[in-house]
Amino acid sequence: MLGAFTPFGADHPLDLPVAAMAARVRDKDDALTAVELVQTALLRIELLDPGLNAFLCVTGELGLAQAAAVDAKVQAGEDPGPLAGVPLAVKDNLAVPGAPMTCASKILEGYSPPTWATSVERAIGAGACVVGKTNLDEFAMGSSTENSAFGPSRNPYDPARVPGGSSGGSAAAVAAGMAPLALGSDTGGSIRQPAALCGIVGLKPTYGRVSRSGLVAFASSLDQVGPMARSAADARALLQAIAGTDPLDATTRPMPALEPDESTRLDGLRYGTVTEFGLDGVPGGEQAQAAVNGVRATLDAAGASSVAISLPLVTSSIPVYYIVAPAEASSNLARYDGVRYGRRAEDVDSLQALYARTRDEGFGDEVKRRILIGTFALSSGYADAYYKKAMAARTRLREQFDAAFEQCDVLLSATTPTAAFGVGEKADDPLAMYLCDILTVAANLAGIPAISIPCGMTTDGLPLGLQLWGRPGSEGQLLDVAERIAEASGHGYVAPSVKGAE
Amino acid sequence: MDIDETLVRHVAQLARLELTDAEVAGIAPQLSRIFAHVDQVQGLDVGDADPATQSPIAMDDLRRDEAGPTLDPRAVLRNAPQHDGAFLVVPRFLGDVEDGEG
C-alpha cells in the first residue's frame, strides 16, 4: 500500500470490512462520515485509476450527494441501512440515471438512462454510494476487458496483464481499494473470472435471485447481477441488499434467505470434485490445480469429505454456451439500430444503410462476431442443429448438476485454468479467449450459484481463484463455506502494491 | 461447419451489419474455426429434453392491468438521433424492409 498518501494507511477506514465500515458511519458518536469515505474513494480513483482504467465515468457528485443523505439520516437518528456510506462501483451495463451508460460501446454514445437498475437502486437504498461506472468488455462480451471501446482495464497486481472480464473494471476497482464493493454481471463467468484474476470474491447468484431490470441484456437466460468484494462477508452484505423478487423482472423468484449460518462447519462437509474440471494436462494449469489441491488438503484436514463427481456434459459447456449466449445476444442487440437513441451513422439516405452502417460503426469486432454466430445459430435451416440442440443439452446439464448435488453439498473447482494473462496475448484468437470460460459457463447454463474466492498466488505473485458451486438458492450456504475456508486456509484478499499517479 | 464468405454475407444481412470485404474475409475463417469447436453439440445424445429454462408461472403471478408511469415525451425525443419534435425521423421507407433479403 502507498502509505505516504493520505487516502491510504494501515488502518484506513475504507479498508475495513463493510459491516465495520458501515457501523462506524451509523454510529452518531463516531467522527467518520459517509462523505469522508466517498471523498477518500474518489481520491483513490483519481490517484490510481489513470494506471488501471477501471472506471469509464466517475460519479463524484452523485456519490457525495448520496453520502450526504446517509450522514443526514445518521444525524436525524434514522437508519441509513447496512451499507451506510460504503462506496460502490457499478459496472457500466447497469443503469444509473444522470450518468451516461455506455456498455463500453460506441453505439450507446450520448445515452443516459431515465430509470435506475433495480440492483443499484436497492444497494443505494441500503446506504451504498455510487462512485463510478466501471469498464467492461463491450456489452459484457469478453473475458479480459480488452474489448472495450474505451481501452482495456489493467490488473492491479500487474498492469501489463488483464484483470479478466467482462466485469474487469469492477474487479480492478475493488482489488485496488478504490471501492470496497462493486456490482458486476455474470453471463458465462464475467463476475467470477475477473474476481479470481484480481484476487477478490465474486458471486454469481442463482438465476432469478437478483433483478435484471436495468441490466443491459447480453444473454437474458444466463445474465445475473452479483456482488464483488474483498471478502465473502462483504459480498454477502451487498447480495442481501440487492436480492429479491422484482415486479419489473418476471424471471425473479423467491429464494431461501441469505443470513449467515454460524453452525456451518467444514467438518462433515461433503464436497464434490468434478472429474471434467481437472486441470491435469491443461497448459499452464498446474499452479491453479495446486492451489485447489491445497484448499482440498485444508478441507480434508478439517474433516470434510470429498466425492468424485462426473458431469459428462460439462465438456460441451463451451460449445453449448457459445450457441445459446450469442443467439440471445443477436436478438438483444437488435435494438441498437440508430432510430430511438444512441449513435446513428451520418449521411445515410436509406433505412437499410442507416441500420447496417450504424451497427457496423457502433459495434466492435467481438460484438459483431457474436451477433453473427448467434444469428447463424438461429437462422432457418440451422436452428435445429445448433440452437435447439444446445438448449436441450442445457436441460440435460442441469439434470446432471441436480444429480451431483444429491451426492454432495457443494462442488469445488478452480475458477480459471490460469492466472491473469498479458494484455493483447489472446486478442487475435477468439476461440482461445472463449476457452477461458471453460470452468465458469456451466453454472450459468444450469442457473445455479457459484462463488470465486482467493486461494493463493502464483509464483509470479498473481492471484488464483477457487470456485464453489451450489444447488439453486444455496448462496447463503456457499458464502458460509467460503468464510470457513478462508478462516481455515488463511487465503484471502491481499492488497496489491499498485502505483498511483507518481 | 465451414462458414464461407457467402454465408457470412447472408448472416450479416440478416443481422443488419454492413461488413467490408476485408471484414468478411477476416471473419469467415474465424467463424469456421469457432464452429469446428461448437459443432460437437450436434453429436450430443440429449434426446428430446424440454428446452425450457424456467418453470411456468400462474395467472396470479402476472402483472395487474394498472397504468404506471410513462416517459416524458421530450426526454424520449432528446435521446433520439433525429426527430421533429413529435415523431422519430428516419429516411423514407416503404414496404416490407423486414424481408430485406429480396
Next chain:
Amino acid sequence: MSDAPRVLVGVEVHLQLKTTTKCFSPSAYHYGADPNTLIDPVVMGLPGALPVLNREAVRLAIRTGLALGCEIAEVTKWDRKNYFYPDLPKGYQISQFDQPLCFDGGIEIDDDEGNPKRVRIRRAHLEEDTGKSTHDEGGNKSRVDLNRAGAPLLEIVSEPDMTSAGEAERYLNALREIVSFLGTSDGNMQEGNLRCEPNVNVIFANGDKTAIVEVKNINSVRNMGRAIECEVERQTREYHEHGRVMGNTPRSTRGWDDVNGTTVHQRFKESADDYRYFPEPDLPPLHIERRYVEAERADLPELPRARRTRYRDTLGLSAYDTEILTAGPAISAWFERALAGPTGARDAKLVANWVQGELMRHLNEQKASLEDVALQPEELGELVDLVTAGTINARTAKELFRELVVSGGSPAAIVEARGLAQVSDRGAVEAAVRAAMERHAQAVEDFRGGNAKARGRIFGEAMKELKGQGDPKQVNEVLTELLG
C-alpha cells in the same frame, strides 16, 4: 364435382384487446393520443427494460378464444420474432410461435345459400402490436410514432374454409360481433383495432391451383370482399392467359389500393421469412389452471348467433325484431334485462314491441343512445306487467313511458301515487256513460237517428268522465248496451 373453379379464402385477423395498459408494460394505450406520449422504457426498447405480461390481456385473449370455440393451452409461452423495422422498437416482436394460447376452434356463419357453415380457426395467439410509420409524399423522410407499440393483439388465424368474398365478409362480421358482445375489443377497423389480411387462391377443375396471395392494408369489411373478388378475377385471368399456378409462381403479398379498387403487388415470399423465432427468455412460460378457464367459460355471455336462433325459435320473435334486438351488445342486453321478470320471463313479443317500437323511436328522435335513457330496462318490464295485468290501459302506458324515458322511476309506484289505475268497476263505468249521454242528449238522438259518427262523441265524453283511465273495451260494451 362441379367444373366451376373453387375459391379458397382464409383470413388472418389482428384484434387489439381492450386493456388499460400495454401487453408487456404499464404504459396506457388509447387511440388518438399525441405521438410518442404513451411510452415507457419497455415500449421504447430502452437497454435493460424487461417485459412483464399483463394478466388482463391474457384473460381477454382466453375469453375471446373460448367464444371462438378454441381450446386453451395448459402451458403456453412467448417467442421472439426477429426482424428490423423502424416501428418495432426492440428489433423483435414478442409473439407466440409453437404454443399458441388458443387453438383448434371455429365459428358458424351462413354460406352463400344461407345454410350454416363452420369456419375453422387454427389458432389465436397473444402478441404485441407495432408502432406506426407515416411517409412523406414525395419527401425523403418517414416518421415513427410508438404509441401503439406494445398494445396487446390477438392474432386469429382461420383455415382456408371460405369459398367466396361473401363468406369471408360474413366471417369477419361474425368475429366483430362476437368480440363486441364479449367486450374484449372495440373491433373498430377505422381505428385499426381490428385488421384483416385475407389469403386467396383458386383451384380449377383439373386440379391446378393458383399461388396463394395475401392482401394487406384493408380498412373495411366491404373492401376485404372487394379485394377477394378482385384477386379471384386476377388469378383466374393470370392462369388462363399465362398459365400461372402454384409451383411456377411464388406466394406473394399484395396491397389493397382503395382509390383504384384493386390489389397491387408488394413482394414475393420467395424464401420462407427468416424470423429466427426462439423462446422469449425474459418471460417464464405460463401455466393456465383449468378451473380458471372453466370460470371464464361459465362467465361468457350468450353469443349473438345463438341468441338470434333463440329469439326466433324459442321466443317466436319476428326476423325484424330479432335483427334489431341483437344489433349490438347494448341493445341486446337492455332487452334481456327488460325481458327478465321477477317471476320468470315476460311476454317476449310485448317487450320486443316496446323496445323496438317506443324505445327505438325515442332514441331516433332524440338522437340519443341507450346510456342517455333514464328509464331502466327493469322499469319498462314493470310497465309491461301493468298493461298485461290490466292495471293501466295502453294510452296511460304510452304517456307514462314518455315520462319515464326522461326521468326514470317505478311505473307501479307512479300509477299508485297518481291514481292512474284503470277504472274497471262496472258501476263507475255505467255512471260515466249515463252522465255523458245526459250531457250530450243531442248526440244520442243523432245516433239513434242513424248518425253513427255521433257515437264517438259520447264515447269520448265517457272516457273524459273516467279521466282517461277507463278500459276502452268495457266503456264500448256499456255504451252499446245503454244506447240500445
